[in-house]
Amino acid sequence: MSSVPENGTPIRNELFAGRVRSAWLFLTPMIVTLLIVAAWPLSRSIWFSFSDASLGHFRDAQFYGIKNYFKTITMDSGAIHHFGVLVDPAWWNAVYNTFRFGIVSVTLETVLGLAVALVLNANFKGRGFVRAAILIPWAIPTVVSAKIWGWMLNDQLGIFNDILLRLHIISEKIAWTADSNYSMFTIVMVDTWKTLPFMALLILAGLQQIPGDVYEAAEVDGVHPLSVFWNITLPLVRPALMVAVIFRMLDALRIFDLVYILTPNSSQTKTMAVISRENMFDFDKLGYGSAESTVLFLILLITVIAYIKIGRVNLEGNN
Amino acid sequence: MANISIKNVTKSFGAVKVIKGVDLEIKSGEFMVFVGPSGCGKSTMLRLIAGLEDITSGTIAFEGKVVNALAPSDRGIAMVFQSYALYPHMTVYQNMAFGIKLGGATKEEVEKRVRIAAEMLQLTPYLDRLPKQLSGGQRQRVAIGRAIVRDPKVFLFDEPLSNLDAALRVATRLEIAKLHHSMNNVTMIYVTHDQVEAMTLADRICVLRDGYIEQVGTPLELYEKPNNLFVAGFIGSPKMNFLNGKFAAPYKANSIGVRSEHLEFVAKGGWPGKVIHAEKMGSDTYSFVDLGMTEPAIIRETGTSRHGVDAKVSLAPMKDKVHRFAVDGKSI
Ligand SMILES: Nc1ncnc2c1ncn2[C@@H]1O[C@H](COP(=O)(O)OP(=O)(O)OP(=O)(O)O)[C@@H](O)[C@H]1O
Numbered sequence: 001m002s003s004v005p006e007n008g009t010p011i012r013n014e015l016f017a018g019r020v021r022s023a024w025l026f027l028t029p030m031i032v033t034l035l036i037v038a039a040w041p042l043s044r045s046i047w048f049s050f051s052d053a054s055l056g057h058f059r060d061a062q063f064y065g066i067k068n069y070f071k072t073i074t075m076d077s078g079a080i081h082h083f084g085v086l087v088d089p090a091w092w093n094a095v096y097n098t099f100r101f102g103i104v105s106v107t108l109e110t111v112l113g114l115a116v117a118l119v120l121n122a123n124f125k126g127r128g129f130v131r132a133a134i135l136i137p138w139a140i141p142t143v144v145s146a147k148i149w150g151w152m153l154n155d156q157l158g159i160f161n162d163i164l165l166r167l168h169i170i171s172e173k174i175a176w177t178a179d180s181n182y183s184m185f186t187i188v189m190v191d192t193w194k195t196l197p198f199m200a201l202l203i204l205a206g207l208q209q210i211p212g213d214v215y216e217a218a219e220v221d222g223v224h225p226l227s228v229f230w231n232i233t234l235p236l237v238r239p240a241l242m243v244a245v246i247f248r249m250l251d252a253l254r255i256f257d258l259v260y261i262l263t264p265n266s267s268q269t270k271t272m273a274v275i276s277r278e279n280m281f282d283f284d285k286l287g288y289g290s291a292e293s294t295v296l297f298l299i300l301l302i303t304v305i306a307y308i309k310i311g312r313v314n315l316e317g318n319n
Numbered sequence: 320m321a322n323i324s325i326k327n328v329t330k331s332f333g334a335v336k337v338i339k340g341v342d343l344e345i346k347s348g349e350f351m352v353f354v355g356p357s358g359c360g361k362s363t364m365l366r367l368i369a370g371l372e373d374i375t376s377g378t379i380a381f382e383g384k385v386v387n388a389l390a391p392s393d394r395g396i397a398m399v400f401q402s403y404a405l406y407p408h409m410t411v412y413q414n415m416a417f418g419i420k421l422g423g424a425t426k427e428e429v430e431k432r433v434r435i436a437a438e439m440l441q442l443t444p445y446l447d448r449l450p451k452q453l454s455g456g457q458r459q460r461v462a463i464g465r466a467i468v469r470d471p472k473v474f475l476f477d478e479p480l481s482n483l484d485a486a487l488r489v490a491t492r493l494e495i496a497k498l499h500h501s502m503n504n505v506t507m508i509y510v511t512h513d514q515v516e517a518m519t520l521a522d523r524i525c526v527l528r529d530g531y532i533e534q535v536g537t538p539l540e541l542y543e544k545p546n547n548l549f550v551a552g553f554i555g556s557p558k559m560n561f562l563n564g565k566f567a568a569p570y571k572a573n574s575i576g577v578r579s580e581h582l583e584f585v586a587k588g589g590w591p592g593k594v595i596h597a598e599k600m601g602s603d604t605y606s607f608v609d610l611g612m613t614e615p616a617i618i619r620e621t622g623t624s625r626h627g628v629d630a631k632v633s634l635a636p637m638k639d640k641v642h643r644f645a646v647d648g649k650s651i
C-alpha cells in the first residue's frame with residue numbers, strides 16, 4: 001500500500017508509516033469486534049444453509065450442497081418436482097410482503113419526517129422540549145410498544161375501535177391485526193409511529209447544516225416559499241435525506257419484532273425475517289431457514305448497493 | 320434611482336436596543352458608506368433598509384413611499400452578503416439566473432443579463448462551476464453579479480471585501496467603484512470598517528457609534544471638520560494626536576487634536592520631547608515622540624527623517640490645523 005515515491009524524502013515516509021500504524025491501532029478493536037459479532041455468525045449461517053443442520057444436530061451437520069436452495073425430485077411415476085427456497089411460494093410471498101412494507105413505510109416516514117423536521121427547524125418557544133419529547137416512541141423498546149399497540153388495536157377490548165365507533169367513523173369493530181385486509185395497514189401505521197422521530201431528527205440535522213444567509217439571499221431574490229423549498233431546501237438536505245433513507249430501508253427490510261408480536265400468523269404480513277425464523281425454530285429446519293437468511297442478506301446487499309449507485313449517495317463525507 | 324429617507328428609526332432585539340433613533344437622507348445615485356466600531360449597528364441598519372429585519376419604530380421611505388411593511392424583494396434592492404450567501408448546489412450561472420428567472424424574465428432575457436454581468440466581472444470562464452470550486456475573490460464577484468442582474472435601484476453591501484486578501488481587496492474595491500460609475504443613478508449603501516474603503520469609495524460617509532449617528536459628510540468634511548472627538552479619532556490613519564492640559568490651554572479648549580501630517584519639527588519653541596520609535600514606510604516616516612503624555616505623538620515626514628531614535632526634538636502644529644474640543648467632546 002505504501003509504495004515509496006521516487007523523490008519522496010525518508011522523513012515523509014516515516015511520517016506516513018507512522019500514520020498507517022496508528023490507523024491500524026485504532027481500527028483493530030473494531031475489526032475484531034465485527035469479526036466476532038458479525039462475520040462469525042454470518043459465516044455460520046451461510047455454512048448451515050449448505051448443510052442438513054437442524055436444531056438437534058448442527059454441530060455434526062453434513063454438507064448438503066445447494067439442496068436447501070434448489071433441488072429436483074423425480075418421482076417413481078416420472079413426475080418432476082422442484083423444492084427449495086428459490087422456488088418456495090411462501091418465501092417469495094414473504095419477499096413481496098417485505099418490499100411492500102419497506103417501500104410504503106419508508107416513503108411515508110420520509111415525507112412525514114421531512115414535514116416534522118421542517119416544523120422543528122422553525123423558531124418557536126419550547127422547541128427544545130418538543131424535540132426531546134418527539135423521541136419517546138423511538139426510545140420505547142419495540143416489543144413493549146408493539147404490545148401496547150396490540151392492546152389498543154384489540155378488536156373487542158381495544159381503545160382504537162372504541163374511539164372510531166363513538167366518532168361514527170366505523171360502524172362495526174375491526175380486527176386490525178387479525179383481518180387480512182387491515183393487517184399490513186396496521187403494521188405500517190405502527191412502524192411509522194415508531195420511527196418517524198428517528199427520521200425527523202436525522203433530517204433536522206441535515207436542515208441545520210443549511211446556512212441561514214442562503215435563505216436571506218432567496219428572500220431578497222424574491223423567491224416564492226414553495227420554490228425555496230423545492231430549489232434550495234430539498235437539494236441541500238438531500239445528502240442527509242438519502243442517508244436517512246438507507247438506514248430506514250435496511251431496518252425495514254429485515255423487520256421482525258413488530259410483525260412477530262402484532263400479526264404473527266398472517267400471510268399478508270409475514271416478512272423474510274419472520275418466515276426464516278419460523279423455519280429454523282418452529283419447523284426445525286435450521287438449514288432451510290439459514291438458506292432464507294442468506295438470501296435475505298444477499299437481497300439487502302444488492303438493494304443497498306443499487307440504491308447507493310442510483311441515488312449517488314455520498315457516504316464518505318467529502319464533497 | 321431612489322432616494323432613501325430614514326426617519327427616527329429604532330430597532331430592538333427583545334429588550335436590547337440596538338439602533339437608538341437614526342435620521343438619514345440618502346440621495347438618489349449616492350454612494351453612502353456606513354462606518355463605525357464593531358457592534359455599533361451597521362449591519363443592522365443595512366438589514367433594516369433591506370427589509371430583512373422589522374423596524375421597531377420610525378419609518379424608512381424609498382422615493383417618498385414608506386416601505387416599512389414591504390418585503391425585501393419588493394423594494395428594488397439587491398444585497399451582497401459578507402459571507403457571499405451563494406446557493407451552494409447551483410453553478411455560477413444558476414446562482415445569477417435563479418432570482419430573475421423566477422421573477423418572470425424570459426429565457427433569452429435571463430441569458431443576456433447573466434452574460435453581460437459575467438463579462439463585466441470577468442466570470443465568463445467560470446459560469447459552469449459550483450461555488451466551492453471558486454476562490455474567495457471569484458465567489459465575491461459572483462455575489463456581486465447576482466446583485467447586478469437584478470437591476471436594482473439600491474445596492475446594499477455588507478463588508479463585501481472583508482474575507483479577501485489585501486491585493487484582492489484593492490482590485491475588487493476598484494471593481495465596485497467602476498460599477499458605481501457604470502450604473503447611473505444606482506444608490507449604493509456600503510458597510511465597512513476599513514478606513515481606506517470608506518475614504519476612497521464614498522460620496523458621503525455616515526459614522527455610527529452605539530446605535531447613533533455621530534456625523535454624516537463627505538470624506539474630506541469628516542477629515543477636516545470632525546464634529547467631535549470620536550469622529551476625529553475614528554477617521555484618518557494614523558489616528559489623530561490628542562493633547563490636553565497645558566497643551567490645550569493656550570487654544571482655550573479642553574483638548575486639542577492634530578493630525579500627524581500637520582505636526583512639524585521646529586528649532587525652538589513648540590513642545591519639547593524625545594523620539595522613541597520610527598516607522599519607515601519608504602515614502603514617509605512616522606516618528607513617535609514622547610511629549611510626557613500617556614500616548615506618544617505621531618508625526619509624519621515625507622521621505623526619511625532627520626531625527627534618529629533618542630533625538631531631543633521640539634514639535635509644533637501647523638497654523639490653523641489644530642482641532643479644538645470642549646469638555647463634552649464636541650468641536651469648537
Ligand atoms: N438577531 C439579533 N439578536 C440580538 N442582538 C443582535 C442581533 N443582531 C445583532 N444584534 C446586536 O446588535 C448590535 C449591532 O449588531 P450589528 O451586527 O449591526 O453590528 P455591526 O456594526 O455590523 O458590527 P460588525 O462590524 O462587527 O459587523 C450588536 O451588539 C449585536 O450583538
Ligand SMILES: [Mg+2]
Pocket residue numbers: 361362363
Ligand atoms: Mg456587521
